[in-house]
Amino acid sequence: MSKILLVTGGAGFIGANFIHYWMKKYPNDRIIALDALTYAGNYANLEPVAKNDNFSFVHCNILEQEKVEQILREEKVDTLVHFAAESHVDRSILGPDAFLETNIMGTHSLLKAAKKVWLDEGLLPENHRFHHVSTDEVYGTLEPEDPPFREDTPYAPNSPYSASKAASDHLVRSYHHTYGLQVSTSNCSNNYGPYHFPEKLIPLVITNILFDKPLPIYGDGQQIRDWLYVEDHARGIDLVIHKGEVGDTYNIGGINEWANIDIVKLICALMDEQFKDNSELKDRFPEAKSAHAQASESLITYVKDRPGHDRRYAIDPNKANSVLNYQPQESFETGIRLTIEWYLANQQWWASVMDGSYKEWVDKQYN
Template identity: 75%
Template sequence: MSNLLVTGGAGFIGANFVHYWMKTYPQDKVVVLDALTYAGNRANLNQVSGNQNFYFCHGNICDTPLVETLLKEYRIDTLVHFAAESHVDRSISGPDTFIETNIIGTYSLLKAAKKTWLDEGLNREKHRFHHVSTDEVYGTLGPEDPPFSETTPYAPNSPYSASKAASDHLVRAYHHTYGLQVTTSNCSNNYGPYHFPEKLIPLVITNILQNKPLPIYGDGQQIRDWLYVEDHARGIDLVIKKGQLGGCYNISGINEWTNINIVKLICGIMNREFTENVVLADKYPLASFAIAGKAQELVTFVKDRAGHDRRYAIDPQKSSSELGYQSLESFETGIRKTLQWYLENDSWWISVMDRNYHNWISVY
């Protein structure tokens, strides 16, 4: 039995990880620490909130004494660190928060873990600090370049990716300098339920349902490697249970798509959904383009993002060979599950959008 502290557990990937873990290991205790900033939402955890092994703490990872208290009070042996500012556009317009949360926040957690686990001896012999990172720390790829591997040099191109790269290096340093038992995973773009609607896939889905433009940066030929969020959670599980201490593992869906083709795919699926399910027209009367089978006509090209990386792709061979990892969802099955979730959970995304109206960024 394990006692987990999950930072950022009310966010998109963190909440899906909590759902996965509590379903897979119902005997474990899970404590979520979340500051509930614009992308954190207690509603993401409603389905586990009544579980006697689940605990929620509203707090900031930069509050080192609070983290120390949680580690001791709940006798935490595994810390899974998701908490991060992650929206590239926001990092360009306001990098300060990214430096504070992603660098200083990670440092705060490492200090608390070292003091509690190593200096004071709680779980000194067996503990785990797992740090969740991103493929963006590796920079950008050309059309013919091989995918990123764990040995690819870091070359971050945005304040967001630079702050994540710095946090990765801090985690590595705390292992090699102090002996903290750490692992790191770098993932490709996630998608699935509870995805905050300013990101590409949920933005396209919710904008179609509201008859809003579908903004495409530049020519739309930027390539991303997409990973269904529950496959990511399974990959993290394997890294925690089987990963080499101090090791880094790439987790990927081996699933590259251009942004414009993602949008066209979703438009096509949405058109078919409205054709085959007449109830949807009554539920979403604003979606006149989808009702008419013309959702793709909402596509609108906008000025490209500053410093926009052209292509990301991850090679998960190390995770596959060492840990036995492979994604279970194809993109076809995963995107249909995702779209269906948004169609059935309009109260969730409407509430999220209303709550964040004044902070809203409508381009992914």
């Protein structure tokens, strides 16, 4: 049976990739993407599906509860997939209020809308799903020898960002146990891939190399993260929605633990390799050290560590593997090559994101 999905944060990095994945796999389903188009939400991320008859876009903040209710009601949405969030840890340290407003109050606004339309008004009292996308950062940090995070690992968030996501997780759980809303939650490891906003580590390193800019490394660079290719994340959410138990939580990980400094060095080596094999890149990016047969790794610059920087994250995906038959299809080595190739082939996208020109388009279209 075809589904009708409302995807919040649909113009963001993970949300847009999820929409691309879903529409390719389930072409008869209908998707309504909702996004406030803040700095990290970019309508250009949705251009590959924009003309599809089964796709539509709504410019809306998740705090606009009445508008969300109207969408749920008029479109007869049966599945809400909630990606919308403030997600950059550094920004949460400098300005935590926006994270509490979006991640906590915004999630609560969506839960209230879903409860009202699906349960109180009886539109879909049985056949509905509110899927909440969360993060491994709610579990806190790990020591080098600690086992990876499991679904029953106690929450211990260490930044305003992770604290706000932890609160949203608890709200989602409460709406299931108190009101009977049919919910599920997935906690994922660090995502990477196409359309990743350039402030994040991997796209920042790629684009800085191209313009001979420093590659900033916090502290000693030995912070370890578990990396998940974004399409593998979409695949995991798909399985949770179709096979996961209502009210349950599933950890989705890439089984790819890497220290930040090792990621940066790998990207440097792969970028140098790209320039060596493709003379056209030398003409497009003459400032890059790789264009002059110099090592990109020389751009690495160590900077003061950020406050409360968690040392290690790692996901234990055994529950998703055994219950849902989930397996990531990309290793970090294959996924990072795909990511680099995408950024080199899509300069117009990331250049417009970095100079803000797409915001002018948004203003003309929606304001």
